Amino acid sequence: MKKPLGSFKVIIFGILLNLIFFGALIPITWSADIVAAKANDAFRNETTDIDDMFSYIYNPVFIAFLFCGISLITALMIARWSKNARVRMKKQKTMFKKSMEKLRLLVENSDDGILIVKKLKFLYANKKVYDMMGLSHTADVSDNLVDFIHPDDLGIVLENYEKSILSRGEEINFEVRILKPDKSTLWVHNRFVPSIWDEEPVNLVFMRDITAKKKLERDLHHAQRLEAIGALSGGIAHEFNNILTSIIGNAEVALMDLDDFDYGKKEFERIQESGYRASGLVRQILTITREHTLETEPLYLSPVIKEALKLLRSTLPTNIKIVEKIDKGLDLIRADSIQIYQVFMNLCTNAKQAMEAVESPCLEVELKNESFGDDDPRVSNGLKPGSYVTISVKDNGTGIALDVENKIFEPYFSTNENKGGTGLGLTTTLGIVKQFEGFISFQTQVGKGTCFVIYFPVYKKEKVFVKKQEEIPLSQIEGKILFVDDEKEITMIAKKMFENLGFSVTTANSGREALQYFTMSPDFFDVLITDLAMPEMTGELLVKEVTKIRPGFPVVMCTGHSDTFDKNSAKALGVVEYVSKPYNLKELSVVASKYINKVIAA
Numbered sequence: 001m002k003k004p005l006g007s008f009k010v011i012i013f014g015i016l017l018n019l020i021f022f023g024a025l026i027p028i029t030w031s032a033d034i035v036a037a038k039a040n041d042a043f044r045n046e047t048t049d050i051d052d053m054f055s056y057i058y059n060p061v062f063i064a065f066l067f068c069g070i071s072l073i074t075a076l077m078i079a080r081w082s083k084n085a086r087v088r089m090k091k092q093k094t095m096f097k098k099s100m101e102k103l104r105l106l107v108e109n110s111d112d113g114i115l116i117v118k119k120l121k122f123l124y125a126n127k128k129v130y131d132m133m134g135l136s137h138t139a140d141v142s143d144n145l146v147d148f149i150h151p152d153d154l155g156i157v158l159e160n161y162e163k164s165i166l167s168r169g170e171e172i173n174f175e176v177r178i179l180k181p182d183k184s185t186l187w188v189h190n191r192f193v194p195s196i197w198d199e200e201p202v203n204l205v206f207m208r209d210i211t212a213k214k215k216l217e218r219d220l221h222h223a224q225r226l227e228a229i230g231a232l233s234g235g236i237a238h239e240f241n242n243i244l245t246s247i248i249g250n251a252e253v254a255l256m257d258l259d260d261f262d263y264g265k266k267e268f269e270r271i272q273e274s275g276y277r278a279s280g281l282v283r284q285i286l287t288i289t290r291e292h293t294l295e296t297e298p299l300y301l302s303p304v305i306k307e308a309l310k311l312l313r314s315t316l317p318t319n320i321k322i323v324e325k326i327d328k329g330l331d332l333i334r335a336d337s338i339q340i341y342q343v344f345m346n347l348c349t350n351a352k353q354a355m356e357a358v359e360s361p362c363l364e365v366e367l368k369n370e371s372f373g374d375d376d377p378r379v380s381n382g383l384k385p386g387s388y389v390t391i392s393v394k395d396n397g398t399g400i401a402l403d404v405e406n407k408i409f410e411p412y413f414s415t416n417e418n419k420g421g422t423g424l425g426l427t428t429t430l431g432i433v434k435q436f437e438g439f440i441s442f443q444t445q446v447g448k449g450t451c452f453v454i455y456f457p458v459y460k461k462e463k464v465f466v467k468k469q470e471e472i473p474l475s476q477i478e479g480k481i482l483f484v485d486d487e488k489e490i491t492m493i494a495k496k497m498f499e500n501l502g503f504s505v506t507t508a509n510s511g512r513e514a515l516q517y518f519t520m521s522p523d524f525f526d527v528l529i530t531d532l533a534m535p536e537m538t539g540e541l542l543v544k545e546v547t548k549i550r551p552g553f554p555v556v557m558c559t560g561h562s563d564t565f566d567k568n569s570a571k572a573l574g575v576v577e578y579v580s581k582p583y584n585l586k587e588l589s590v591v592a593s594k595y596i597n598k599v600i601a602a
Helices: 002-042 049-057 060-108 127-133 151-166 211-256 265-289 301-315 337-354 402-407 425-435 488-500 511-520 539-549 567-573 585-601
Strands: 113-118 121-125 172-179 185-197 200-209 297-299 321-326 333-335 362-372 386-395 439-445 449-457 480-484 504-508 527-531 555-559 577-580
Touching: 113 127, 113 185, 121 127, 127 185, 127 200, 151 172, 151 185, 185 211, 211 265, 211 488, 211 585, 297 337, 301 321, 301 337, 301 362, 301 386, 333 337, 333 449, 337 362, 337 386, 337 425, 337 449, 425 439, 480 488, 480 511, 488 504, 488 585, 504 511, 511 527, 511 539, 527 539, 527 585, 539 555, 539 567, 555 585, 567 577, 577 585
Parallel strands: 321 362, 480 504, 480 527, 527 555, 555 577
Antiparallel strands: 113 121, 113 200, 172 185, 185 200, 297 333, 362 386, 386 449, 439 449
């Protein structure tokens, strides 16, 4: 219908052109007739071919024919031009439509959220924005960007928005947190680019989800903090162990002079016991804050869990009641004590967090032997038939919601992100348990608490009967000890203790001083007991110099803590015993006597 109407318009337009043309031609023709008439009057009797020709041109039939011809030619030309114009316009519309579709696909499928923001209200947002913010495309949501910004980051947004207005076209980059409808937090990087939209100034905003990056940064910072704490704790451990060695040593020397019923003996025993408890606390702190090489060995769980419970009592809130149910006669398992400690502490930490809002929180810890046959219902859930030592950690906290029960062992899943939870505790726990061929299960009820149970297979080792060697009383051994420590009080206590036991002791407060004594008479001493960390000359350098002078000379190395020197390093150096501070001087005497006895026997 459109084409005939368009052709009709073209024909009308052509006729109008002809009317204008002949409207101008008629006056000319009329003027030409007057001139011709006057000429005829002048030359009445003379008619030429030219006159016939002019009269033919002025003939109305000719004019009508000419009018139709010009109209037809004009109409055809205009129709052709109009058709070409329509084809070009249709092609341009198709190309424009395709370009717009490509642009829409690019914008809607971009990895970045794209917004058009005017006065902090978004005029347009692509699909990625809705997906990132957890919004429905069909829902009626606020168009105010401020409504989605974390309250603590609102100032950052307002400040950078103001900068973008005053920036004269420069883009602004910043990072903020966005609150999703489910109250979870999303970290986004924003790029504000000043632009024009509908002839008005706006900000073209590119929004990128950087939550995963922030988690990695947080984990890196956490690792760096642990590294710093580890370095600090190592230095503290060394100094603190020196102090504890002095405290325990003085109590030990005092106890040597007291009989069972003397006044003050119980007090000194308590001092000694407290010193050993403090040394255990230092050891646990080092375990938590420093890397540890896996050492799988036959292990009884009771000492590990009891030691961990001591630390828990001092770290958990006082309103949390701890109930211990540890059976006697537990079987051996094969595991690493440090990693078992970590598993137990992870479970107890989770239990503590679950009980924060409980009026009377109670943590129950139970250790026992259990055996399962093929017909036990728990076997079908992944637990193999056999004998196990089980650890159960039970709390009366909030419990685990049904919708997250299947996610608790997933990496980085945490219900305590706002409180600094990394979501790695249970993941690490599961990995360690599987490493030792164990199994973990849990039971939970919302509002009533959770109980985690870990099953470690019993380690069965063939009994080997070894004839006990006859111990030689210390009073029957005479030996000369060179004792070295940079703490003067420790050398004083050691000298008194060893001399009370019958040894001859030479003390030195530096490696160089000890080397001078040894160089003057290498064959005089039977054993060297030296500290590792000392100024000027370390115990390691001292051992190297001493063994150059007297190869095979027995050396006992003592240390409060070291990052670079361990039992393997000591063995490679030729050290016969590696003792950690704080040590028991009587036990150290027994160690020294073994090598003095060998020297004398030789």
